[in-house]
Amino acid sequence: MTATKHIEMHAVRKAFRFFTLEDLTLELGPGQIMGFVGPNGAGKSTSIRLMTGLLTPDAGEVRVLGHSMPREQAVAKRDIGFVSDDMRLFAHATLGWHMQFVASIYPGWDAKYAQTLVKRFNLRPEQNVSGLSSGEHAKAVLLLALARRPRLLILDEPTSGLDPVARHEVLSEFMDVLRDEDRSILFSSHNTVDVERISDRISFIDRGRLIDSSDKEDFLERWRRIQLQLPAGTTVPDLPHVVSRVVDGQFVTLTTNRFSQDLLAFLGSNVRDVHRMSLEEIFVANVMHHRETRGQ
Amino acid sequence: MNMLARKLIAKEFYLNRWLIAGSTLAGLAGLLVAAGGEMRFNIGMVTWLTTIVAFGVVLAMLGIATERKERALQFVLSLPLSPGDYVRIKLLGLLLCFFVPWAILSTGAVVLIGVMPGLPDGLLPFAVLLCGFMLANFSLVLCGALHTASEGLMTLVIIVTNMNVTLFIFLIGGIESLNFHLHAPAPVWNNAFWTVLAAEIATLAVTLSLPYFVAARRRDFN
Numbered sequence: 001m002t003a004t005k006h007i008e009m010h011a012v013r014k015a016f017r018f019f020t021l022e023d024l025t026l027e028l029g030p031g032q033i034m035g036f037v038g039p040n041g042a043g044k045s046t047s048i049r050l051m052t053g054l055l056t057p058d059a060g061e062v063r064v065l066g067h068s069m070p071r072e073q074a075v076a077k078r079d080i081g082f083v084s085d086d087m088r089l090f091a092h093a094t095l096g097w098h099m100q101f102v103a104s105i106y107p108g109w110d111a112k113y114a115q116t117l118v119k120r121f122n123l124r125p126e127q128n129v130s131g132l133s134s135g136e137h138a139k140a141v142l143l144l145a146l147a148r149r150p151r152l153l154i155l156d157e158p159t160s161g162l163d164p165v166a167r168h169e170v171l172s173e174f175m176d177v178l179r180d181e182d183r184s185i186l187f188s189s190h191n192t193v194d195v196e197r198i199s200d201r202i203s204f205i206d207r208g209r210l211i212d213s214s215d216k217e218d219f220l221e222r223w224r225r226i227q228l229q230l231p232a233g234t235t236v237p238d239l240p241h242v243v244s245r246v247v248d249g250q251f252v253t254l255t256t257n258r259f260s261q262d263l264l265a266f267l268g269s270n271v272r273d274v275h276r277m278s279l280e281e282i283f284v285a286n287v288m289h290h291r292e293t294r295g296q
Numbered sequence: 297m298n299m300l301a302r303k304l305i306a307k308e309f310y311l312n313r314w315l316i317a318g319s320t321l322a323g324l325a326g327l328l329v330a331a332g333g334e335m336r337f338n339i340g341m342v343t344w345l346t347t348i349v350a351f352g353v354v355l356a357m358l359g360i361a362t363e364r365k366e367r368a369l370q371f372v373l374s375l376p377l378s379p380g381d382y383v384r385i386k387l388l389g390l391l392l393c394f395f396v397p398w399a400i401l402s403t404g405a406v407v408l409i410g411v412m413p414g415l416p417d418g419l420l421p422f423a424v425l426l427c428g429f430m431l432a433n434f435s436l437v438l439c440g441a442l443h444t445a446s447e448g449l450m451t452l453v454i455i456v457t458n459m460n461v462t463l464f465i466f467l468i469g470g471i472e473s474l475n476f477h478l479h480a481p482a483p484v485w486n487n488a489f490w491t492v493l494a495a496e497i498a499t500l501a502v503t504l505s506l507p508y509f510v511a512a513r514r515r516d517f518n
Contacts, residue, residue, distance in 0.1 A: 054373060056515040074378045082374040088367040090311055097310070104303055105375060141371070 003030050004066040006152045006184045007051060012060035014046060021046050021208045024060070028201070030151075031181040033174065035195030035216070036188040037283055038205035044188040045084070047205065048156045051186070052082050065152055078106070081145030084156035085138070089129045095140050096125030099147075106148045114147035120169060134161045142170055146177065153177060153185040159194050171198050196279040204286050211290040216279070223282045224259035225275040228252040228267060236270075239263070243289035255285050300377055301385045308389035312355060316397055319351035323401035327408055334414060341405075345426070348401055349461055352394055352434035353454050359390045360441035361450050379517035383442055383507050391504070394434050402427035418480030421489045422468065428496040429464050432503070433457050439503040442511045468492065 007028040014021040021043045028034045038044045049055040050062050053073025062069040067076035089098050095118075103109040118125060121139040123132075132140060138161045145153060153174070159167045175198060177183050189195050195202060196216065203213035212219075228236065230250050241258035255277075256263060264271060277285070309316070323344050330340025363369050373382060405427065409419050440453030468474060474492070477484040 052374070053378065054517045070378070074376050074381060077374065077376040080374075084370060086367050087370040087374070089371055090368050091366065093311060101303065101307060105300055145374075 005029055005063070006032075006065055007034075007186060008061070008063040009047070009050070010061045012047075012050060012057045012062060014050060014055060014057050016046075019043070019046070019208060021050075024205075024210050026203060026210065026213065028152075028184055028186055030184055031178065032201050033178060033185040033187060033199045034201040034203060035192075035199030036186055036203050036205065037190065037192060037195055037279075038188075039190060039287065041207075042205045043208045044205060045156055046208075048082075048084070048154055048186070048188060051154055052077070052080065079151040081148050081150035081153045082156075083141050083145045083153070083158050085158060085160040087141055089137065089140060089144075091130040092128065094126055094128050095123060095132070095143075098129070098140070098144055099125060102144050102148065108149045110147050110149050113149070114143060117143045117147060117173070120173075121166075135163055135166050138162055139166060139170065142173070146173060151183055153183070153187075155185065156188045157190075158187070159189065159191060167194065174198055192278070192280040192283050202279070204283060206287045206290060209290075212286055219279065219282055220276065222257055222259055223277045223285070224256055225277055225281070226254045226256065226259075226264075226267065226271060227273040227275075228254065228270040229272050230270055236267075239266075243285055257286070257289075300375065301381070301388075304372070304375075304377075304385045305389040305392060308359060308386075308393050312358065312393050315351065315354060315358065316393060319347055320397040320400055323347040323351075323397060324404060327401070327404045331408055331412060337412075337415070344401060344405060345430075345461070348398060348430050349433065349458065351397060352430070353437055353457065355390055355394055356434070356437040356441045357450070357454075359393070360386065360438075361447070364445060365447075373517065379514065380512035382517075383512040387438065387442065387504065387507050390438055391435070394431075394438075398427070398431055398434070402430075416479045416481055417483050418477045420483040421485060422474065422478060425468060425474075425489065425492050425496070426464075428493055429460075432496045432499040433460050433464075435500050435503040436460075439506050442507045 005027050007026060009024050009026040012021065012024040019041070024043075024047060026047070036044055036047070046055065050057055051064055051069065053070035053076070056070050064076045065079050067073070069076060089095075099114055103111065103114075117123075121136075121143060123136060123140055123143065129137065129140070138158065142158060159170055162170060171194060174185055174187070177185065185198075187195065187199060199216050201214070202216050202219055204211045214222075228251070230236065230252060232250060236245070236252055236254070239254070239256075241256050241263075242254050243257050244255040246253040264274070326340045326343030326347060328340070329343060330337045332340070363372070373379065377385070405423050406420065409415055409423055410417060437453060437457050441450060444450055444453070471488050471492070473486055473488040477486070
């Protein structure tokens, strides 16, 4: 039997006056962490609002944990922990009050785990939310989502307000969540270092379109930068899957999204160096390539 | 009413507890001053009236506009409810928060007029209509806050509802058949009274049902 996908978006369209999310198709299975990466204004938050039922698609279908969104969002959200970087708690209530409030709504609230997180994140339940620093506030919101033990965590730029140490703590918690194979995380960010660290699937979005989606390892294996030194008077012919070419005299740098030994063999003795690319380099090259292809 | 709705309504009472308590005390203090004699009556009743009107505006602002502006709305909408549920629960929650002090202070005013020596009971219909007006006026602010995310429009709603108080007193004062009996020793519940009361009830019905049909049915919620 096929397990229900935790997120299924098929040919989703959502138009606003100055922005359109177009033909978004996306899937996230149980036990996966998907990094949802895009520049500012790419459509990450719009996609997430569609997943959480706050927006209604103009076309296409959104299903989360098997529920049709936005129609069945109240049921779906019983098993969703949603956190965004601009989500705020009630300023004039304490963190402890928020913990009690959320615990009273979610039967799956794990009080022991919540206490563990309070200690690990160095938070004080008796403190008013208005007195929390931005990093503490971000951790408090995450605590409230994590201790519900949701099957699906949807996180919209959750680490953007955190210092490097806090980011490390929070990302470690995300990894812990995945110990249960039925849980999954969709993690939106433009911080590719965080995404590379925890994700096993990655989707790139730019200007309202999904431009690539694959396993992280697949991205890291497929993308290479190849440096060539060409004999005088020669050029490299047009090659398939070469997304960029930078020429500096007799030195040429090729970026490919389908690296293979066949390509290396074809380039032969001209190859001086082959670099693996970081996720950030892949992301930038991917975005620039798609913008050029679409003439934007 | 389901468990989540009860929790969210209790949340409204908790978050607005000081405002509710403070407004009730300020209104009661106004009534206490009003009970101190004919001279103090006007000062006390102005305090009472201002307290109830201001309480309604602040309650709607804090409960809806500020919650949205300070992004706590996103936290609420992450809970297992739909935006339509949110609108319905918010409407009921804030209405109940307003209702408690309003009921106490309205009852207080009516009792005061009834028992205070030297005050004609003919004032009672006017007091009842004024109390009804304040409830309808609050429901108008609430309805406005649930329908607009614009600070400019919200400010306009507040200005209009504040002007309504003066306008209402002016209009009621102009209805001869009501005005005529103000100094009567016994209250006169005539047609003019029932007509104005019906208009207040109609305003309440429209402003309280509009969010169910418009705000709660929005396709997009931010």
